[in-house]
Amino acid sequence: MADITVIILTKNEEKNIEKCIISAKKIAARILVVDSGSTDKTIEIAKSCGAEVFYHEWKGHAAQFNWALDCCGIMTPWVFRLDADERISEALADEIKDKLSKNISDTVDGYQMRWRVYFMGKWIKHGGTHKPYFLRLFRYGKGRVENKLMDEHIIVDGNVEKLTGDLIHYDYKGLDTWISKHIWYSNLELQMYQTQNNMTGGNTSQKKKRGLYYRMPIFLRVRLYYWYRYYVQFGFLDGKAGRIYIYLQAYWYRFVVDAKICEAQYYGEKK
Numbered sequence: 001m002a003d004i005t006v007i008i009l010t011k012n013e014e015k016n017i018e019k020c021i022i023s024a025k026k027i028a029a030r031i032l033v034v035d036s037g038s039t040d041k042t043i044e045i046a047k048s049c050g051a052e053v054f055y056h057e058w059k060g061h062a063a064q065f066n067w068a069l070d071c072c073g074i075m076t077p078w079v080f081r082l083d084a085d086e087r088i089s090e091a092l093a094d095e096i097k098d099k100l101s102k103n104i105s106d107t108v109d110g111y112q113m114r115w116r117v118y119f120m121g122k123w124i125k126h127g128g129t130h131k132p133y134f135l136r137l138f139r140y141g142k143g144r145v146e147n148k149l150m151d152e153h154i155i156v157d158g159n160v161e162k163l164t165g166d167l168i169h170y171d172y173k174g175l176d177t178w179i180s181k182h183i184w185y186s187n188l189e190l191q192m193y194q195t196q197n198n199m200t201g202g203n204t205s206q207k208k209k210r211g212l213y214y215r216m217p218i219f220l221r222v223r224l225y226y227w228y229r230y231y232v233q234f235g236f237l238d239g240k241a242g243r244i245y246i247y248l249q250a251y252w253y254r255f256v257v258d259a260k261i262c263e264a265q266y267y268g269e270k271k
Contacts, residue, residue: 003029003076003077003078003100004027004028004029004030004076004078004079004080004096004100004137005028005029005030005031005032005074005075005076005078005079005080005140006024006027006028006030006031006032006079006080006081006082007032007034007065007068007069007072007079007080007081007082008020008021008024008031008032008033008034008046008051008082008083008084009034009035009036009061009064009065009068009083009084010033010034010035010036010038010042010046010084011035011036011037011038011042011058012038012039012040012042013038013040013042013084013085014038014040014041014042014045015172015173016084016085016171016172016173017033017042017045017046017049017084018045018049019087019170019172020082020083020084020085020086020087021033021046021049021050021051022049023082023086023087023088023089023093023168024080024082024088025050026088026090026093027080027088027093027096027097028080029076030052030074030075030076031049031050031051031052032051032052032054032068032072032074033046033051033052033053033054034054034055034056034064034065034067034068034072035053035054035055035056036055036056036057036058036064037055037057037058052072054068054071054072056068056071060149061145061150061152062145062146062147062148062152063147065081065145066144066145069140069144074140076140077139077140078100078137078138078139078140079137079138079139079140079143080136080137081136081145081154082136082167083169085169085170085171085172085173086167086168086169086170087167087168087169087170088167088168089116089165089166089167089168091164091165091166092113092163092165092166092167093165094165095163095164095165096111096137096163096165099111099163107159108139108158108159108160108161109138109139109142109143109156109157109158109159109160110135110137110138110139110142110143110154110156110158110159110160110161111135111136111137111138111160111161111162111163112133112134112135112136112160112161112162112163113133113134113136113137113162113163113165113166113167114130114131114132114133114134114166114167115129115130115132115134115166115167115169116130116166116167116168116169117129117130117169117245118168118169118170119241119242119244119245120240120241120244120245121241122238122239122241122242123238124235124238124241124242124245124246125237125238126233126234126235126236126237126238126242127229127230127233127234127235127238127242127245127246127250128229128233128235129245130166131233133162134153135153135154135156135160136154136167137163138154138156139156139158142156142157142158143155143156143157148192149188149189149191149192149195150185150188150189150192151189151192153206178248179248182248182249182253182256183256185253186253186256186257186260187260189257190257190260190261190264193214193257193261194264213225218258218261218262219255219258221254221258222251222254222255222258223251225250225251225254226246226247226250226251226254229246229249229250230243230246230247230250235250
């Protein structure tokens with residue numbers, strides 16, 4: 001086992017948590033589940049799979065994860081952030097163990113990886129979903145999650161390298177839950193747009209892209225973003241599942257956010 005503590009944030013994840021923990025065991029010396037009040041069998045399943053379960057009242061993704069770093073007695077030199085609907089692939093696990101078993105890791109403080117998204121059972125390879133790298137593995141004491149309402153990133157003070165293996169996103173909860181979750185996300189994005197507009201990403205490139213998007217005309221930017229993801233980034237090559245995913249994520253969700261911005265402005269002018 002690599003000398004890693006895996007941290008998983010949960011609430012009502014009984015459909016995902018078992019497979020998540022099983023995948024974490026490929027690399028973990030210790031698995032911590034930080035739950036914020038599950039009413040299903042999440043806690044029972046997590047304990048039966050060998051994870052340690054902590055309760056902490058929900059105050060946002062960043063606050064929840066940083067609490068785990070500070071208060072759960074982490075003793076390993078490395079930490080991995082894993083969401084309940086994610087799985088560590090065999091290739092990624094082997095690569096992590098190889099890196100951390102060699103002296104290569106002595107000069108590295110964080111590792112980035114890519115996300116392999118599955119939707120309706122199909123790997124969505126195009127539309128930009130498999131392109132971005134994000135940081136999930138870091139040396140304990142060198143990284144924290146930035147204080148953002150959503151789309152938060154782990155910021156590492158030190159040298160960061162990229163891994164070739166994928167982190168798999170596979171949610172078993174279905175479309176109703178996906179839509180409900182993204183309505184919740186849209187409320188967080190509205191709050192961030194209103195109060196944290198200068199905190200737009202984990203690095204300079206992401207800040208520039210998000211800043212450019214919000215400078216474009218409202219609603220037109222939604223159409224352009226969808227067109228870019230579906231046609232320029234070849235989202236249409238993923239068939240029916242890809243069409244549904246890109247439409248919901250790149251058009252429907254962004255339209256809801258813009259509609260809520262309009263609503264907030266309307267009621268603000270009425271005051």
